[in-house]
Amino acid sequence: MAGEVSTWVADASCFVARVCRDLRIAEILNRMLRWDKKQCKVSPGTRIVALIVNILVHRRPLYLVREFYEAMDLSVLFDEPVSAADLNDDALGRALDRLYEANSQLCFQTIAATAITRGHLEVRSVHADTTSVPLYGEFEPTKGDLAFQEAHPDRPLLEITYGHSKQHRPDLKQFLYGLVVSKEGVPLLGDVNNGNMSDKTWNRQTIDEIKTSMLDPKRLIDVADSVLITEDNLEDMAKAHMRFISRLPETYKLAHELKERAWESGRWQEIGPLRGGPEAARYATQSFQTTLYGRSYRFLVVRSSSLDKRKMKKIERMVGKERLSLEKEAAQLARQRFACEADARQALCRFLEAHRGVLHRLTGDIHAEETVRRPPGRPRKDVTSPVEITYTVQVRVDAPVPRVLQELRERESTFVLITTLPEDEWSDAAVLHEYKEQQSVEQRFRFLRQPVLVDGIYVKSSRRAEALAYVFLMALFVAAFIEMKIRRELQRTRSCVELPGKRLTNRSTIRAILDVLSTIQVVRIQTDQGVIRTLPSNTDRRALRILELAGYNSAIYTQPCTEAVC
DSSP, rough: OTTTTEEEEEEEHHHHHHHHHHTTTTHHHHHHHHOOTTTTOOOOHEEEEEEEHHHHHHHHHHHHHHHHHHSSSSHHOSOOOOOOOGGGGHHHHHHHHHHTTTHHHHHHHHHHHHHHTTSSSOSSEEEEEEEEEEEEEEOOOOEEEEEEHHHTTSSHHHHHHHOOOSSOOOOOOEEEEEEEETTTSOOEEEEEEETOOOHHHHHHHHHHHHHHSSSSSOEEEEEEEEGGHHHHHHHHHHTTOEEEEEEEEOOOOOOOOHHHHHHOOOOOOEEEEESSTTOEEEEEEEEEEEEETTEEEEEEEEEOOOOOOHHHHHHHHHHHHHHHHHHHHHHHHTOOSSSSSHHHHHHHHHHHHHHTSSSEEEEEEEEEEEEEEOOOOOTTTTTTOOEEEEEEEEEEEEEEOOOHHHHHHHHOOOEEEEEEOTTTTTOHHHHHHHHHTTTTHHHHHHHHHHOOOOHTOOSSSHHHHHHHHHHHHHHHHHHHHHHHHHHHHHHHOOOOOTTTTEEEESSSOOHHHHHTTTEEEEEEETTTEEEEOOOTTTTOOOHHHHHHHTTTOOOHHHHOOOOOOO
């Protein structure tokens, strides 16, 4: 009816859909997936994008996605005619089947590769790690899963099973995510693996994937955790001329030897804090060149002013255990009796010498004790009983000297890095800073491990569960791309963006970005000429600023995708 006015909460949906379109996700998937344009009312690529938008904006399980889209103006979201009914759980499930059939991992990595080749991403270094995702339910293969496996014996089904849980949930089945991300946290390679796969196996496979991917292993710097360091992996990376930075495992004798060499020499190079803030950790390093498995590498012994909680508890246990042991030995010594003071003093000296390197302060005293030796029976009044003098050793265990305890904390806060980067091109500070960017992959894991995402895997088919897990990776790619794009623009313009609570930042997170956009509403006015869409005059200026930083304007909310805006 002409003149009818309605309002719908568009939040971040149009923004996310537009980013997906710029990354050509639906276009890439429609080229790679098997589907019949005559039979399919909506392409599988568009359905996958609908899932991505849902995951980032509202994150509902499959059977509620249709409800999510019922109140939306879908002509502004998608560049083909779509109704909410087209996004029911059966239709989305079939799209997941097509994604799995086409190789979900290859589809994801093609999306990432396209972004790189189009110049959206510049990759100098990558950071790799794994995380487990616990799930409720049995997830046994369905008849369809088994039939697919029989027809495709080279495509083993994902095993959602018990394994080493990084979320400390050994009671739940799980699968394993592996990620290789850029320095800015954008996923470049990613895979979904069996729940019982070991990190060592994953690292070995990832080296092979990097060598055969669009990434140049000779120009790339692979930054990974200590699990990377095995004889076989080092051999493979040497053959491929791969440059890397990793942490030397504490189980290696060489790690302890290098730490001792560093503490003995004391020639620390002060690096200072790597990030701002009054509580930021300060670092110092020493560099050594030595061999491991017959090859020469550069090793950095790094000392940090910060001690993580795990090592702090280790020190507390160490101090407590030592005190109990010393008090027990001191009590045993105190029960001994010595005939002369010289013998007692020698025993004290031997005790202190034997415990010279302990943390606690030890002090000792010699005590003389007189014992009257009365003969049996009633003594005569004129007889004096002999007095026997014996000596005992009393050792007191006092708290450790603060200086000694501080040195222990500093020693425990040291770790060793191993790298192939030459010292004349990469300073200690540059190597350490690159390694510390490893947190970029951990931040992405926090996104994937959010309970609402984990609980959203309701599909019981192993194939659909794996395909949906890769859709989550695609959603993560979009989220990280948005975050990177806005941060780059803030850095270029040397400006900040305001977040709720009047907080100013130049490193806004995807969650904060989407939260700001969640306030956007669109007013729809029905006219004789069609629908006019507009944003209210009181639209949050912070939301408009986010759009501007990402290179868009309000038109992505008001113009259908069939028009020039798309």
